[in-house]
Amino acid sequence: MADFAGKIANTAKKILVSVGKNNKPIYTVMAIATANGIFKPISSLTDKKEKPEARKYAALREFATECVAVPTYWSCGVGAAALGAKLFKDNPEKKAMARANMMFLGVCIAAFLVIPAVCSGALWLLDEALGKHKSTQNAPSKLDITSKGPDVQVHTDIETKFSGNIYRPNMNTFINKGGLKI
Amino acid sequence: MIPPILTNPTIYNITQTTQAQVAIETGLKAIGRPGFILLDNSIDKNTKKYSSMKEFLYQLTCLGISLGVVIPIFKKGSFAIARKMFKDEAVFNVFKKSDDFNKFRKLSQDEKISKLGEINSANGKNYKLEDLDENLAKGMIEITSIAGSILGLSILSPLISRPFIRPVLKTFGFGEPKQQPSKQEPAKVDLKA
Numbered sequence: 583m584a585d586f587a588g589k590i591a592n593t594a595k596k597i598l599v600s601v602g603k604n605n606k607p608i609y610t611v612m613a614i615a616t617a618n619g620i621f622k623p624i625s626s627l628t629d630k631k632e633k634p635e636a637r638k639y640a641a642l643r644e645f646a647t648e649c650v651a652v653p654t655y656w657s658c659g660v661g662a663a664a665l666g667a668k669l670f671k672d673n674p675e676k677k678a679m680a681r682a683n684m685m686f687l688g689v690c691i692a693a694f695l696v697i698p699a700v701c702s703g704a705l706w707l708l709d710e711a712l713g714k715h716k717s718t719q720n721a722p723s724k725l726d727i728t729s730k731g732p733d734v735q736v737h738t739d740i741e742t743k744f745s746g747n748i749y750r751p752n753m754n755t756f757i758n759k760g761g762l763k764i
Numbered sequence: 765m766i767p768p769i770l771t772n773p774t775i776y777n778i779t780q781t782t783q784a785q786v787a788i789e790t791g792l793k794a795i796g797r798p799g800f801i802l803l804d805n806s807i808d809k810n811t812k813k814y815s816s817m818k819e820f821l822y823q824l825t826c827l828g829i830s831l832g833v834v835i836p837i838f839k840k841g842s843f844a845i846a847r848k849m850f851k852d853e854a855v856f857n858v859f860k861k862s863d864d865f866n867k868f869r870k871l872s873q874d875e876k877i878s879k880l881g882e883i884n885s886a887n888g889k890n891y892k893l894e895d896l897d898e899n900l901a902k903g904m905i906e907i908t909s910i911a912g913s914i915l916g917l918s919i920l921s922p923l924i925s926r927p928f929i930r931p932v933l934k935t936f937g938f939g940e941p942k943q944q945p946s947k948q949e950p951a952k953v954d955l956k957a
Contacts, residue, residue: 591849591850593851595900597903597909598899598900598904599897599899599909600903601797601901601903601906601907601927602898602899602900602901602902602903602904603780603903604780605780605782605785605902606904606908608777609910610785610910610913611785611912612784613910613914613916614913614914614918617914617917617918617919618916618918621919621922622922623804623918625923626922626924629926666770669770670771676771679770679771679772679773679776680771683769683770683775683776683778683779684770685779686775686779686785689785690789693789693793694792694793694798698797698800699800699802701798706806737823763808
């Protein structure tokens with residue numbers, strides 16, 4: 583048991599020393615985004631002032647936002663850091679500093695521009711999948727019975743044309759008119 | 765030409781601090797997210813204003829709670845926890861508070877030696893500069909700040925902001941947008957025609 587506790591302490595020490603040497607901004611933002619993806623939807627689901635459907639929808643939106651945020655932070659941060667290292671590849675002293683500063687810049691751009699932009703698109707797709715747009719686009723328009731419709735030609739004068747020597751029985755004879763049929 | 769800001773040591777020091785990272789990132793979110801809501805053309809004007817203001821206030825609440833309350837408490841407690849976890853570590857025995865360590869870390873090498881001498885003579889100990897694992901102490905401060913940020917931003921802020929934001933929005937004249945009547949309701953028949 584003491585050995586196990588010692589192993590945990592050693593691992594914790596290694597992590598702490600690593601963070602102390604280089605506290606990468608992606609650690610913080612990704613940890614916060616992950617926690618937001620878990621706790622914010624739970625918080626929305628427990629909001630008793632909202633309707634159940636609205637709660638579920640808000641929770642889903644928050645979860646989707648953080649699902650977008652985590653990989654975006656990582657890719658923007660790591661990508662920018664790689665670019666910083668590339669720019670100062672001949673200067674090892676400045677390389678580490680450029681890598682760290684560029685990673686922070688990447689995270690800032692992700693928070694300010696990339697994530698809101700990607701989320702706008704992703705949430706639109708989510709709304710589309712859930713049919714949120716359908717209610718407005720495919721809604722039946724107000725019944726309009728006041729405007730004039732196309733004129734329909736109705737033939738009132740039925741002309742009897744001579745059609746040769748063909749016997750045509752008067753169909754009125756067979757129409758049910760009630761009473762005794764002969 | 766590569767901008768000198770990329771290799772600026774002051775910016776480097778800022779980027780290495782969790783508190784600064786959280787403050788800048790949340791500040792950018794407070795501008796960026798409401799901005800994108802305002803740019804969205806698929807929402808009506810009132811809903812846009814209300815949603816963007818709500819998001820802005822939410823991010824401000826996050827910032828206030830994290831930076832003003834949670835992170836300072838966690839920072840203060842970090843060395844107390846570390847002293848229990850790492851009993852033999854000199855750095856946690858020399859410095860009782862994280863603020864004392866942060867001040868010490870900013871000193872030059874000579875100043876550090878003379879400061880450590882003062883602390884040793886006051887405590888009756890004989891620690892050398894090599895005994896102090898500064899990275900471990902700094903890592904402890906940053907990790908507890910990250911934990912504090914998570915608690916503040918993800919758990920406390922949604923709970924605190926919920927009853928607080930709606931009255932504030934009402935006070936500033938941002939009433940909750942009224943829901944338009946559903947378009948799928950049966951249409952009224954114009955009997956006058």
